[in-house]
Amino acid sequence: MAFRASLRFAAKSSSIAGRTTMTTTTTTTQHARFLSQAAAMPTTPSPASHAQIQRDASLPNPDPAADSASAALVREHAPFMVATYSRPAPVFIKGEGSYLWDLENRKYLDLTAGIAVNSLGHCDPEFAKLIAQQAQTLVHASNLYYNPWTGALSKLLVEKTLESGGMHDAAAVFVCNSGSEANEAGIKFARKVGKVLDPSGSKTEIVSFRNAFHGRTMGSLSATPNPKYQAPFAPMVPGFRVGRYNDIAALDELVTEKTCGVLVEPIQGEGGVQVASDEFLIALAERCRAVGAVLLYDEIQCGMSRTGQLWAHSHLPASAHPDILTTAKALGNGFPIGATIVNAHVAEKIKVGDHGTTFGGNPVACRLAHYIVSRLADPALQADVVAKGKVFEAGFAALKDKYPELIAETRGKGLILGLQLTEDPTPIVTAARERGMLVITAGTNTLRFVPSLTITDAEIQEGLKILDDAIQTTRV
Numbered sequence: 001m002a003f004r005a006s007l008r009f010a011a012k013s014s015s016i017a018g019r020t021t022m023t024t025t026t027t028t029t030q031h032a033r034f035l036s037q038a039a040a041m042p043t044t045p046s047p048a049s050h051a052q053i054q055r056d057a058s059l060p061n062p063d064p065a066a067d068s069a070s071a072a073l074v075r076e077h078a079p080f081m082v083a084t085y086s087r088p089a090p091v092f093i094k095g096e097g098s099y100l101w102d103l104e105n106r107k108y109l110d111l112t113a114g115i116a117v118n119s120l121g122h123c124d125p126e127f128a129k130l131i132a133q134q135a136q137t138l139v140h141a142s143n144l145y146y147n148p149w150t151g152a153l154s155k156l157l158v159e160k161t162l163e164s165g166g167m168h169d170a171a172a173v174f175v176c177n178s179g180s181e182a183n184e185a186g187i188k189f190a191r192k193v194g195k196v197l198d199p200s201g202s203k204t205e206i207v208s209f210r211n212a213f214h215g216r217t218m219g220s221l222s223a224t225p226n227p228k229y230q231a232p233f234a235p236m237v238p239g240f241r242v243g244r245y246n247d248i249a250a251l252d253e254l255v256t257e258k259t260c261g262v263l264v265e266p267i268q269g270e271g272g273v274q275v276a277s278d279e280f281l282i283a284l285a286e287r288c289r290a291v292g293a294v295l296l297y298d299e300i301q302c303g304m305s306r307t308g309q310l311w312a313h314s315h316l317p318a319s320a321h322p323d324i325l326t327t328a329k330a331l332g333n334g335f336p337i338g339a340t341i342v343n344a345h346v347a348e349k350i351k352v353g354d355h356g357t358t359f360g361g362n363p364v365a366c367r368l369a370h371y372i373v374s375r376l377a378d379p380a381l382q383a384d385v386v387a388k389g390k391v392f393e394a395g396f397a398a399l400k401d402k403y404p405e406l407i408a409e410t411r412g413k414g415l416i417l418g419l420q421l422t423e424d425p426t427p428i429v430t431a432a433r434e435r436g437m438l439v440i441t442a443g444t445n446t447l448r449f450v451p452s453l454t455i456t457d458a459e460i461q462e463g464l465k466i467l468d469d470a471i472q473t474t475r476v
Helices: 002-012 025-039 050-057 069-080 125-135 148-164 179-197 218-222 227-233 278-291 363-376 379-402 426-434 457-474
Strands: 092-096 099-102 107-110 170-176 205-209 240-243 259-264 294-298 324-327 338-343 407-413 416-421 440-442 446-449
Touching: 107 457, 125 363, 148 170, 148 338, 148 363, 170 179, 179 205, 179 218, 179 259, 179 294, 179 324, 179 338, 218 227, 259 278, 278 294, 379 407, 379 416, 379 457, 426 440, 426 457
Parallel strands: 205 240, 205 259, 259 294, 294 324
Antiparallel strands: 092 099, 099 107, 170 338, 324 338, 407 416, 416 446, 440 446
16 A cells, blocks of 8 residues: 555665765664564554545645654654744655655655755756765865865855945855844844944944844844744844844934844745835935944845845845845755855955854865855746746736635745745645645734745746635635
8 A cells, every 4th residue: 555655665765866865874774674674564544534634635745644654753853853843744755846746656746945055956967966076085184274165155255246236345255154243243243343333332232123033043033133032042142133124214213323233034034024125225225324333134035036136135235235244045955055245345354263164164065055146046947936926926917816805915026935824724735745745834814935946937837727626625
C-alpha cells in the first residue's frame, strides 16, 4: 500500500542526485533503525469515521495520518527538539525547482521558497555541485585568516550593488551567518557611528517601525515592535523608539539629534507585505541626513531581485539610499549566510576588534553566495520576475472578482506579494497544503507569496488553480 511505498521512497531518498542527506555512520544507523521499526508498524489504517475516509480519498495530499511513517519520525524526534515552532504534519525529504516531496512521497508546489530563501529553487544543480567541490577543498579556517571567497563575495556584492542603481556609495561588507546577525551588526555599526559623531554618548537611539520584523537576537528583537515576540524576553535593549510606517508628518519628532540609526524595510514582509512609499523613504533619508543619523535598509526578505531589481530601493534617487544595507535569505539559497553592506561613512568608523564572528565568511557559504549573487544580478532574470509578478497579480485580480467578500487587496512588487483577506487565512493554508501547495501567512489575515524567482508561468497557473480550489473548499 501507499504506506510501504513511502518507506521504499524514504530509503531511496538518502541520496538524491549525488547529494547524501545523511552522512555520518551514527545518523545512517539511526535512520535504518527507524525504517526497520516503521516497516514493522501495522499497515492497516487506524479506525476512522466513514466521513474522514471519504474526505481523505478526495484529496491528493491529505496530511500524513497518525500511523504514517512521518508521524512515527516526528514522535521519535520531537521530544529532543525545543518547541519553538508549530509545524504541520508533512516531513520533507527532497526538493527540486519549485517542488518539495515528503516522506509519504507526496508532491507539493512550494510558493514559500523557504520563506523567500530558495530564489533559484530547491537543489539548483550548479549550487549542489559547488557545495560538493568546496566541501572537498576547504570548509572552515576561521576569520583569523584570509580565504579566497570572503573577499570575492564582498567585492561582488559591492560591484553588483553599484551596478544595480542601489546604494550608490556602497564600499565594504561584513559577512555573517543570518539575517538577525546582519541586522545586529548594522545596529552596532550605527551605535559606533553615533559614538564617534557625539563623544558625549547621547546619540544612541535606534528608530524602527510598527509591524517591522528584524530578527530574534536581543538587539534585532528590540527593533521588532511586536508584543508576541518581545514580551517573553522583556525588558528589551534600551534606546529603541518606534514610529508609524509611511507617516511622513511624524518624522521630525521621531528622528532627533539623539538618533544614531533608523532601521526600515522598504517592503515589510513579515508585517503583511506592506510597501513603503517612495515619498516616505525619501523624507526619512532627508531627516536622517539632517540630524546625522545612519539610515539602515533591511532588505533581507525583499532584496536580491525579488522585486525585479537587485535591491528594493534601487529605483529611488541616490539621496534616499541607505548608509547600511542588510541581506541574507536568498543570498545563500538555503545555505546560512548574511551580509551587512556599508558605505565609507560607516566603514571608516569601524575598527579592528569592534565586531566579529567565528563562522561568518565561511568559504563554503561565500563561494555559494558568490554564485547566487551572479545569477540573481542577471537583468534577464530580473525582467522575468517582473513579468511573473504580473501573472500572479492578474490571477489575484480574478480571484478578487470571484470572492469579493474575502479578498480585500493585493500588495507587494515582483515576487513578494500579499493577498489581504477579510478573515483568518489558516483554513485556506491548510486546504491548499492538502491539495498539494504550500503558502504562508504574514501580518494580519494576509497570504504571503514568495516563490522561487525561477518559477514558471505554468507553475504559477497551477498554484492559482489550487488556491481557487482551496478557497472554494472553505466557502462551504
